[in-house]
């Protein structure tokens with residue numbers, strides 16, 4: 001673990017998520033390959049993330065980071081390889097559904113559009129409604145519960161999705177995938193979220209172009225043109 005990560009973990013506690021009540025799982029990406037039509041977006045990626053380890057996934061735009069995480073959740077088909085959580089590789093629909101309960105998820109490109117959900121309804125959908133609402137309060141979006149998602153600003157929406165994911169962790173998810181969770185946040189928000197994720201006692205894979213986030217992680221893995229370079 002890097003010195004900065006240790007320091008952050010020592011000084012910040014994730015809100016309402018107690019270390020003793022959650023456990024972390026290993027995540028194993030094994031020769032993961034994904035395509036869009038004939039174009040290969042993720043090319044035989046191998047990565048082992050230990051239980052409780054925090055890995056920042058960086059790399060140029062279009063290098064395959066989002067596709068890799070979506071494939072690990074069953075949201076993009078695998079053209080080859082597999083993704084194990086504590087050694088178990090999902091294959092069938094029900095197994096992917098279980099995977100999405102095991103792995104808390106902060107998606108990228110939070111365009112709620114006209115999606116007809118209220119903030120509270122989204123918070124309640126992550127499996128840990130009470131903890132998600134507590135996290136929403138800690139993240140400064142508690143007062144937005146009756147607002148439709150499409151009426152929020154980008155940063156507010158990002159905080160709501162983070163709160164939902166923290167609720168899922170409190171409810172037992174042992175892994176968190178977050179795809180650019182600070183992209184829409186102000187500077188204070190970026191620091192707050194980097195510290196908050198650093199304090200989480202679960203396995204974390206976070207896509208980020210934000211150096212504070214990379215520094216708060218144990219390790220950086222860099223994607224380039226669909227391939228992975230681990231430092």
Ligand SMILES: Nc1ncnc2c1ncn2[C@@H]1O[C@H](COP(=O)(O)OP(=O)(O)OP(=O)(O)O)[C@@H](O)[C@H]1O
Nearest residue numbers: 036041059060061062063064065066067068108223
């Ligand atoms: N729906 C899609 N249809 C076709 N090609 C796609 C689609 N989504 C992504 N791609 C392509 O797959 C490749 C990887 O995209 P991906 O979104 O995984 O990259 P990324 O590293 O997450 O990028 P960014 O940092 O910009 O978010 C890119 O070449 C992209 O153009």
